[in-house]
Amino acid sequence: MFDYLIVGSGLYGATIARELTDSGKSVLVIDKRPNIAGNVYTKPVEGINVHIYGAHIFHTNNKEVWDYVNQFATFNRFTNSPVANYKGELYSLPFNMYTFNKMWGVVTPEEAAARIAEQKTAAGITSPANLEEQAISLVGTDIYEKLIKGYTQKQWGRPCDQLPAFIIKRLPVRLTFDNNYFNALYQGIPIGGYTKMVERILDGIEVKLNTDYFTNRDYWNSVAEKVIYTGPIDAYFNYSLGNLEYRSVRFETEVLDKPNFQGNAAVNYTDAETPWTRIIEHKWFEFGKDENGNDLPKTVISREYSSEWKPGDEPYYPVNDEKNSTLYRQYKALAEKEDKVIFGGRLGEYKYYDMDQVISEALSLSGKLK
Secondary structure (H helix, E strand, O other): OEEEEEEOOOHHHHHHHHHHHHOOOOEEEEOOOOOOOHHHOEEEEOOEEEEOOOOOOEEEOOHHHHHHHOOOOOEOOOOOOOEEEEOOEEEEOOEOHHHHHHHHOOOOHHHHHHHHHHHHHHHOOOOOOOHHHHHHHHHHHHHHHHHHHHHHHHHHOOOHHHOOOHHHHOOOEOOOOOOOOOOOOEEEOEOOOHHHHHHHHOOOOEEEOOOOHHHHHHHHHHOEEEEEEOOOHHHHOOOOOOOOOEEEEEEEEEEEOOOOOOOOOEEEEOOOOOOOOEEEEHHHHHOOEOOOOOEOOOEEEEEEEEEEOOOOOOOOEEOOOHHHHHHHHHHHHHHOOOOOEEEOHHHHOOOOOOHHHHHHHHHHHHHHHO
16 A cells, blocks of 8 residues: 555656655555656657656756756756747747848847837737737747747647637747847756656656556555646546647657758757658757767757647647636536545646646645645
8 A cells, every 4th residue: 555646647647656655654656657757758869868758958047946956966057949940041049139130130239129010000919819919029930920810820730810819928029149048047957868757756766667557546546545646637537528738849859870860959840741740850958969979970850740639649738718618617626526546747636847847836736635
């Protein structure tokens, strides 16, 4: 008999397992996948730590979280500076003076701000009601048309004027030459990959892989006093109220017999015609070198294709529109009636979390449980 059964070995489940174990509780972790680490799972290929479920760059302003993860990994100095490719034209992301200079030929921040204001006024936007209007009010019509519209519609599978404005509000816009995408005090990639970091978090804790909680739920509930469930909340209730919607991502990954494909970790393809949203070149998360500092002769790239989620797909991004938010609240009401099960994490709470937020939430919950 365990004190806690934790369903899922991603960052949320692993952090809670570590904290509860260290407080003297007995913990069992199960995961339906053949590997730990959830969506931050990395796998070595040709000496390169490949982000199997998409690029993950750790960034935070939370010193408590930063200190916590540094117990389990040494982080490199990787800075996220994506490039936008619009039909062969390359632009700096996030939107900054390099972007504005390339787009309009402006040189000073005043010129850039004036051009944005001019285009916002021409569009007649005073109170943005959707993503399209919000984007134009932030960066003007030209940048919206070239660098936002096509990419966003591919990402979400919906026209920009049918998406809520808040989605684009987190996109950085700077009247400086700072091309660091994240405005975070701490940033980097764990040396050796995320899987190694999660292995250290779970060190000494019993973990059963290839184990689906739902195939024998009554048994798994019987082995522990409490269950912490990190899977999809609607799946737990057998989709009885309907499916919550997600966007999913499909990856085409290939090894190339060359040392350099695109010269950057992430290149976004922002035109509507290119079927993929971006290409990740994994070696540049660790500066093209192995753990011993040696140059790597090959490279690994992943093309990402966004798609509408259907049962059986991996759920990535919750679609937090009014319809789905209402449905989630109904599932949450059911969850609150469960005496034995605690729901948490990105899927359990139907919420988009950055990695540092996941860890912060896990530390908060485990603190209450302890």
